[in-house]
Amino acid sequence: xSIAARTTAIGLGGxxxxxxxxxxxxxxxxxxxxxxxxxxFWIFLLSDIIMFSAFFAAYAVLVNETAGGPSGRDLFxxxxxxxxxxxLLLSSFACGVATIGARAxxxxxxxxxxxxxxxxxxxFLFLExxxxxxxxxxxxxxxxxxxxxxxxxxxxxxxxxxTLGLMWLLTMMAQVFAKGYRxxxxxxxxxxxxxxxxxxxxxxxxFTVVYLLGVVL
Numbered sequence: 001x002s003i004a005a006r007t008t009a010i011g012l013g014g015x016x017x018x019x020x021x022x023x024x025x026x027x028x029x030x031x032x033x034x035x036x037x038x039x040x041f042w043i044f045l046l047s048d049i050i051m052f053s054a055f056f057a058a059y060a061v062l063v064n065e066t067a068g069g070p071s072g073r074d075l076f077x078x079x080x081x082x083x084x085x086x087x088l089l090l091s092s093f094a095c096g097v098a099t100i101g102a103r104a105x106x107x108x109x110x111x112x113x114x115x116x117x118x119x120x121x122x123x124f125l126f127l128e129x130x131x132x133x134x135x136x137x138x139x140x141x142x143x144x145x146x147x148x149x150x151x152x153x154x155x156x157x158x159x160x161x162x163t164l165g166l167m168w169l170l171t172m173m174a175q176v177f178a179k180g181y182r183x184x185x186x187x188x189x190x191x192x193x194x195x196x197x198x199x200x201x202x203x204x205x206x207f208t209v210v211y212l213l214g215v216v217l
Contacts, residue, residue, distance in 0.1 A: 041191045045198055048161075052202055055154040056209060063214070065146035072151075072214025075140055077131075081211045084127045085203065088162075091120035092200040099193045105181050114173050117196070121166050128159050155206060161199055168192050 094116040101109030142152035172192055175185050
């Protein structure tokens with residue numbers, strides 16, 4: 001096969017001299033993989049949202065079942081919860097900046113923003129654990145009433161997700177450091193960002209339904 005014929009074959013989407021797939025074929029495979037990964041991760045997020053919806057529904061049913069114990073008005077401190085909300089919102093903003101930095105291949109922007117995301121996420125988690133321990137210390141643990149069982153399940157499940165998100169964040173920082181901004185790494189980073197922003201949205205719902213309504217009603 002002549003050089004001209006091989007060049008024509010490659011240009012038309014054929015194979016090269018070593019039988020390797022052509023550039024258009026490789027681009028098609030990458031596009032298909034990105035679509036499959038994105039579709040699968042959206043299904044995961046939707047299943048997670050459905051799970052949280054069930055916890056919200058259980059909390060709404062059991063919110064007044066205090067068994068003579070303390071209610072949300074007696075336990076919740078909106079000033080501390082406001083700090084938690086601020087920390088999580090700031091971490092979500094920093095996560096967006098990190099995504100932009102990764103796409104721009106700017107190490108300072110990416111690593112700096114990811115570090116800020118981790119800091120605010122850890123600060124949020126610290127305040128939430130402190131709240132839980134304080135409630136348990138005064139006898140308002142999850143076994144005290146159906147209301148507190150629903151509260152600890154809903155808010156605690158969100159805290160577990162934040163913990164897993166922080167572990168994922170550190171993993172993404174390590175992967176970029178070891179392998180650079182490869183297409184597969186950027187896909188994983190995008191999935192992480194979607195996961196982290198989803199946690200932010202769920203927390204806003206928790207802040208409104210659990211804490212604000214719990215103190216007002």
